[in-house]
Amino acid sequence: MKKLSLKGRDWKSILSQNKPVIVLLILIVAMSIMNDRFLTWSNALTVLRQTSINAVIATGLTFAILIGGIDLSVGSVLAICGAVSAKMVASGMNIFLVILLTLMLGLGMGMVNGLFISKGRLQPFIATLGTMTLLRGFTLVYTQGKPISIFGSETSAVYSKIGTGYFLGIPIPVYIMLFVFVIAYYILRHMKIGRYTYALGSNEEATMYSGIKTDNVKIFVYGISGFLSALAGIIVTSRLGSAQPTAGSGYELDAIAAVVIGGTSMAGGIGTIFGTAIGALIIGILNNALNLLQVSSYYQGVAKGIVILIAVLLDRKQRTSR
Amino acid sequence: MKKLSLKGRDWKSILSQNKPVIVLLILIVAMSIMNDRFLTWSNALTVLRQTSINAVIATGLTFAILIGGIDLSVGSVLAICGAVSAKMVASGMNIFLVILLTLMLGLGMGMVNGLFISKGRLQPFIATLGTMTLLRGFTLVYTQGKPISIFGSETSAVYSKIGTGYFLGIPIPVYIMLFVFVIAYYILRHMKIGRYTYALGSNEEATMYSGIKTDNVKIFVYGISGFLSALAGIIVTSRLGSAQPTAGSGYELDAIAAVVIGGTSMAGGIGTIFGTAIGALIIGILNNALNLLQVSSYYQGVAKGIVILIAVLLDRKQRTSR
Amino acid sequence: NGDEGDNGDNGDGNGEDTAKKIGLVVSTLNNPFFVDLRDGAQAKATELGAELIILDSQDDAATELSNVEDLITQGVDLIMINPTDSDAVGSAVAAANGAGIPVVTLDRSANSGEVEAHIASDNVAGGKMAGDFIVAQLGGTGKVVELEGIPGASAARERGEGFNSALEGTEIEVVAKQTANFDRAEGLSVMENILQAQAEIDAVFAHNDEMALGALEAIKASGREILVVGFDATEDAVTSVQAGEMAATVQQLPKEIGGMGVDTAMKILAGESVDEYIPVELQLVTE
Amino acid sequence: MDEKIVSMKNIVKEFSGVRVLDNVDFNIYKGKIMALVGENGAGKSTLMKILTGVYLKTSGDIYLEGKEVNFTTTKESQDMGVAIIHQELNLVQDLSISENIFLGREPVGKSGKIKWKQLYDESKQWLDKLGLNESPKELVKNLSVGKQQLIEIAKALSLNAKVIIMDEPTGALTISETEKLFEVVNELRSQGHSIVYISHRLNEIFQICDYVTVLRDGTLVGEKTIDELDEDKIIEMMVGRKLSEQYPRVNTILGHTVLEVKNLSNKFVKDISFELKEGEILGVAGLVGAGRTEMARSIYGVYPLDKGEILMKGKPVVIKSPKDAIKEGIAYVSEDRKSNGIVLGLNIVENVTLASLDQYVGKIGKINKSEEEKSTDSYVKSMSIKAAGTKQLLKFLSGGNQQKVALAKNLNTNPKILILDEPTRGVDVGAKKEIYELINKYKESGMSILMISSEIPEILGISDRVMVMHEGMVTGTLDIKNADQEKIMSLAVGKEVS
Numbered sequence A, B: 001m002k003k004l005s006l007k008g009r010d011w012k013s014i015l016s017q018n019k020p021v022i023v024l025l026i027l028i029v030a031m032s033i034m035n036d037r038f039l040t041w042s043n044a045l046t047v048l049r050q051t052s053i054n055a056v057i058a059t060g061l062t063f064a065i066l067i068g069g070i071d072l073s074v075g076s077v078l079a080i081c082g083a084v085s086a087k088m089v090a091s092g093m094n095i096f097l098v099i100l101l102t103l104m105l106g107l108g109m110g111m112v113n114g115l116f117i118s119k120g121r122l123q124p125f126i127a128t129l130g131t132m133t134l135l136r137g138f139t140l141v142y143t144q145g146k147p148i149s150i151f152g153s154e155t156s157a158v159y160s161k162i163g164t165g166y167f168l169g170i171p172i173p174v175y176i177m178l179f180v181f182v183i184a185y186y187i188l189r190h191m192k193i194g195r196y197t198y199a200l201g202s203n204e205e206a207t208m209y210s211g212i213k214t215d216n217v218k219i220f221v222y223g224i225s226g227f228l229s230a231l232a233g234i235i236v237t238s239r240l241g242s243a244q245p246t247a248g249s250g251y252e253l254d255a256i257a258a259v260v261i262g263g264t265s266m267a268g269g270i271g272t273i274f275g276t277a278i279g280a281l282i283i284g285i286l287n288n289a290l291n292l293l294q295v296s297s298y299y300q301g302v303a304k305g306i307v308i309l310i311a312v313l314l315d316r317k318q319r320t321s322r
Numbered sequence C: 001n002g003d004e005g006d007n008g009d010n011g012d013g014n015g016e017d018t019a020k021k022i023g024l025v026v027s028t029l030n031n032p033f034f035v036d037l038r039d040g041a042q043a044k045a046t047e048l049g050a051e052l053i054i055l056d057s058q059d060d061a062a063t064e065l066s067n068v069e070d071l072i073t074q075g076v077d078l079i080m081i082n083p084t085d086s087d088a089v090g091s092a093v094a095a096a097n098g099a100g101i102p103v104v105t106l107d108r109s110a111n112s113g114e115v116e117a118h119i120a121s122d123n124v125a126g127g128k129m130a131g132d133f134i135v136a137q138l139g140g141t142g143k144v145v146e147l148e149g150i151p152g153a154s155a156a157r158e159r160g161e162g163f164n165s166a167l168e169g170t171e172i173e174v175v176a177k178q179t180a181n182f183d184r185a186e187g188l189s190v191m192e193n194i195l196q197a198q199a200e201i202d203a204v205f206a207h208n209d210e211m212a213l214g215a216l217e218a219i220k221a222s223g224r225e226i227l228v229v230g231f232d233a234t235e236d237a238v239t240s241v242q243a244g245e246m247a248a249t250v251q252q253l254p255k256e257i258g259g260m261g262v263d264t265a266m267k268i269l270a271g272e273s274v275d276e277y278i279p280v281e282l283q284l285v286t287e
Numbered sequence D: 001m002d003e004k005i006v007s008m009k010n011i012v013k014e015f016s017g018v019r020v021l022d023n024v025d026f027n028i029y030k031g032k033i034m035a036l037v038g039e040n041g042a043g044k045s046t047l048m049k050i051l052t053g054v055y056l057k058t059s060g061d062i063y064l065e066g067k068e069v070n071f072t073t074t075k076e077s078q079d080m081g082v083a084i085i086h087q088e089l090n091l092v093q094d095l096s097i098s099e100n101i102f103l104g105r106e107p108v109g110k111s112g113k114i115k116w117k118q119l120y121d122e123s124k125q126w127l128d129k130l131g132l133n134e135s136p137k138e139l140v141k142n143l144s145v146g147k148q149q150l151i152e153i154a155k156a157l158s159l160n161a162k163v164i165i166m167d168e169p170t171g172a173l174t175i176s177e178t179e180k181l182f183e184v185v186n187e188l189r190s191q192g193h194s195i196v197y198i199s200h201r202l203n204e205i206f207q208i209c210d211y212v213t214v215l216r217d218g219t220l221v222g223e224k225t226i227d228e229l230d231e232d233k234i235i236e237m238m239v240g241r242k243l244s245e246q247y248p249r250v251n252t253i254l255g256h257t258v259l260e261v262k263n264l265s266n267k268f269v270k271d272i273s274f275e276l277k278e279g280e281i282l283g284v285a286g287l288v289g290a291g292r293t294e295m296a297r298s299i300y301g302v303y304p305l306d307k308g309e310i311l312m313k314g315k316p317v318v319i320k321s322p323k324d325a326i327k328e329g330i331a332y333v334s335e336d337r338k339s340n341g342i343v344l345g346l347n348i349v350e351n352v353t354l355a356s357l358d359q360y361v362g363k364i365g366k367i368n369k370s371e372e373e374k375s376t377d378s379y380v381k382s383m384s385i386k387a388a389g390t391k392q393l394l395k396f397l398s399g400g401n402q403q404k405v406a407l408a409k410n411l412n413t414n415p416k417i418l419i420l421d422e423p424t425r426g427v428d429v430g431a432k433k434e435i436y437e438l439i440n441k442y443k444e445s446g447m448s449i450l451m452i453s454s455e456i457p458e459i460l461g462i463s464d465r466v467m468v469m470h471e472g473m474v475t476g477t478l479d480i481k482n483a484d485q486e487k488i489m490s491l492a493v494g495k496e497v498s
């Protein structure tokens, strides 16, 4: 009986997740037919490396969306953290210190979002819209509107490996992405705070009545989102060799699309990291495909909009019963 | 007894609305002190005219947010409707026909959003993110990436009056804005569909159980949002004398900010058009003030972010009891 | 957040009523090119003792119009506009004309309204310059990639137009033409994808340096030998050209445009007559 | 006198200036069961929420085992051994049964990983104890309301608290689960746990409680031992006056058949057939999960039919949505008012007219607000709905008053057939009687009523016939003359009766 229902549950969860997988497979098959360069090892690595940035951000956003929130500030956090890290690298600071400080900065900014939303009782959309605007402003002030190059110190070479390096023939950002996925999966599935994330998104009041400090869960969740945005900022900056003041603008939309295409409900409580990984891959492959197929830039928006709509239409949930 | 309790509620509603009003008054007083050009008749008209576009869009978004949804596609609808109307004007079509067709186009696109969300059971954020991307693509294809000038026909002069003309010394867009406010207020306050809008946003299932076709309410609401985006598109195009393919990008954020600053809850069910009007004015005055005070554009983002956060922090709701 | 740089805020010279107030409406300050333009103008204004009010249109024509209206409210003596779009700026110019304030356009022209002077280097010409350079380098034959700017943006249109006109009648084929939205990160990933798709690429022309520098990273990583030509001659790009990485970049001398703008504005305000079109020369920065 | 484990003294609670508890004293005795009774809105839940740190008291003192305490969060009270089962379900729908039971108290290993096996095993023990045959891994959202209520109980019990507060735990339960619960409660008492038991079902009070505290309008009426009381006395204390016959039966002459349901089948129910006459009350009984609610909602157009037809006055009708149902003259008062009965964010007027707004729309589509107000006032009076005014938001009404508004909303559609799904769940005795009287009034005016209820006395008390369901099917229909609790129960568990 116990075994049986377990199977029943897993089967259901596989079913509910496999629609994004189907979209992904269709995309891959269609592309392989239309372009013979698509299904090559080197293109696969290219797609994965390009996907890594969106995937890392989307992982953080998965937490925020799972609690029924949203984080629009990811792109701005990415930009300011990228800029700060570039300046630190250029000044020759120790590489580990640079990474640590940058990640802590992102974590801190995310936690400020969390504070606004929990203690300040702001709606997540507007709170992170506020910090998005604010931090973009900070970035422009900090960079004076100009890119900051990472070069000019000994650290630079090491730092630039983060985004451009390879290990055993596979780009380092791909490892980072996989690592982030695994940790996030573990947290969400097997750790208390992960279960509280689902609980909070599904029923905040019940979670609170169960003696859980929901405020702390929120601060944690937005902290993660900020932390991962900072990580994405490091990858971007390292790949480009410079931090752009406008880096990350609009990234929140791609990341949200990845999360939702992956089957996570914007209402909270339902979703998985596996889904987000698939969603990010769909977006990544789509961008790659549009380039490979040389779709005119005017039509790219059309194509992207259609794929997003089809992907979510396929995966639409049963009418919610709440 | 009846009278008394009526007063009781109105008093409450005034109290709950007066925080945005307070922010607005503070802004106005502070600006009047800091800059003597601010409190002039001509600057007041300038601010109102500038506010009109955001206000019209925000009014439509108020409906969408009241049902607990969102419409990210407003900027793209604005762009495509602007472009189509510019082409019609340039072709010398009758001015009323141009306006009618443009508004119907916006209405239609909004209703398609509504269909995706109701019948297609998509989450509003992702559905309108999809159509936002799609329609921006359409606009680029339609315009071939080039602005479309409205000039070159007899209709042009009349059309351009919509955005640039005056009546009794007051700009026509200001009349349009006020008219939109009044109609929207009337619909929400005194009509069936308005009541259903609140009911749906507060409890969808109970609304359905009360014999209301919630799908139709949704289609109506997103239709309104599309309709008003088209109207905003006409104003923008007329003011600029040409339709830009990139018009309206990012307008959804300012409009959402106006709605939320005005006290409407993103969770649905709570909010007023009066609040949205105040919210739009706050944003409008803020933009004007930052320019008059010659705040560097890098700091404008910072200032705007801070004002948004302060406005919503002041107006934050009691911890919701859901 | 320590270093404010040289310009920081403006608003110096507030006290003197005699100082001329000039408004500068810039299409965007998120792009180094226009930052340079602003810096040039600011430096000149400080030198000539004029007050400069700088507003940012954030690439939106409606914001631009609002900015001009706000400048009119402030009673500036002259408005310099760096339009977001030549057509759409018409209303803004008309508004200034209506208020009796003279207008000077920078970098992009206005297709309607009364403009005292237009100071620019021609985007179309710049595109052609880049095209001609590539034609010459490749000996009139080969495969090139064009990285386009934000679809619908005027700079993207004009630079593309000039570039393609240069290729006309040559054996050079544009094998890929994709947008990277003037963004360096997108320049990188779009170029990566194109590199996957195209076995043979001889040169890349990017509508701005940001995309060119992004593309350069992709090319470096691929280990292929490809000529990269950018546009704008931003600091990073010039460094890159000097280092022998980028082949060339079209220099528009944005500081010059800004400075010349203020210069011209002061002349107009002093009642001197000025030329309607003041070209700022373009030059190709090569190693 | 028994030893006090909790004593609350002079508790005052105000919500934005409105005093809902006025100097209330309340005791809980060690190893005893204290009943807390009172009308809807008397302040029972509020008092218990203050004890457990959900609400902050305005003034007063609370002592736990002689020490003054002042809980500000549920966690604090839990840690001190006070657990509560809230009146409204507070479960996380998207988590599993065992995750819900141990939410906030998951056993974790050194690496921070949750010990799943331990979690499942311990949950299973509690489920077995309450007689719930479900996998601990099942998601809560897949359970019926009754089973969810049992999970809520398991959750509180698993805390192994010194003091367990049960705020209407049997609201969604039928007799058999209630019996099971009482077994557990008695066991807990014998182990020395103290329990507060809130219920509107007075017979339950006499079954298990040792003491009774009565509240009225936020004030303490008195605390008595159970032997000092009988049902009538409790009622008198609660409502301040004597109450005559609890189930006022009226006999009407049955008219023509109005509703005929033939072979209704879908994924919830199978082959349901019955008819309903003008002026008749058909009671529907069954255990939790019998499919009564689903049957009602299938008729109401919420769930699609696979087979079968519905006839109104002999004519087949097509009902694909609640809108169609209302048009045909069928109204449905939901068992789950919070999620689909009422709109908490709208006020009383807006709720009452929500399903019948067409009546109030004049030319140019304007709603006639004074007409709305008039209709609402008449319901407020005839049902004695207690509120600060007709413009009060539903979320600020007590459960019983919300239920009355839900009823008013449906009556305002002028239905020929009224389907009541647990119409008195969570409603106090006084209000219950008012509701029965209302039902009777409409019955007399010729309305036909289908009344689903888990309270057998209520079914027996006012229906004309009783239909019993089991696993989605009708197992029998009894005329009220030969219906009794035993027969209903055996049909409810699927046994034949002669």
Ligand SMILES: Nc1ncnc2c1ncn2[C@@H]1O[C@H](COP(=O)(O)OP(=O)(O)OP(=O)(O)O)[C@@H](O)[C@H]1O
Pocket (backbone or CB within 6 Å): D015, D020, D038, D039, D040, D041, D042, D043, D044, D045, D046, D047, D087, D396, D397, D398, D399, D400, D401, D426, D428
């Ligand atoms: N959060 C709140 N805000 C304002 N008033 C409230 C709130 N919660 C309860 N009340 C009011 O306090 C009073 C007592 O409510 P409470 O829920 O304690 O009653 P109860 O005795 O539990 O009733 P029931 O038997 O219906 O559950 C009611 O008048 C109710 O309207």
Ligand SMILES: Nc1ncnc2c1ncn2[C@@H]1O[C@H](COP(=O)(O)OP(=O)(O)OP(=O)(O)O)[C@@H](O)[C@H]1O
Pocket (backbone or CB within 6 Å): D141, D142, D143, D144, D145, D146, D172, D268, D286, D287, D288, D289, D290, D291, D292, D293, D294, D335, D454
């Ligand atoms: N969302 C659902 N999905 C699948 N099955 C469901 C769902 N909801 C209920 N069921 C099943 O339908 C049947 C009837 O449910 P329910 O318990 O609501 O019936 P009921 O007779 O009205 O009982 P109650 O006394 O709880 O109202 C049960 O077997 C239940 O498990």
Ligand SMILES: [Mg+2]
Pocket (backbone or CB within 6 Å): D044, D045, D046, D087, D167, D399
């Ligand atoms: Mg209660």
Ligand SMILES: [Mg+2]
Pocket (backbone or CB within 6 Å): D292, D293, D294, D335, D421
């Ligand atoms: Mg039921």
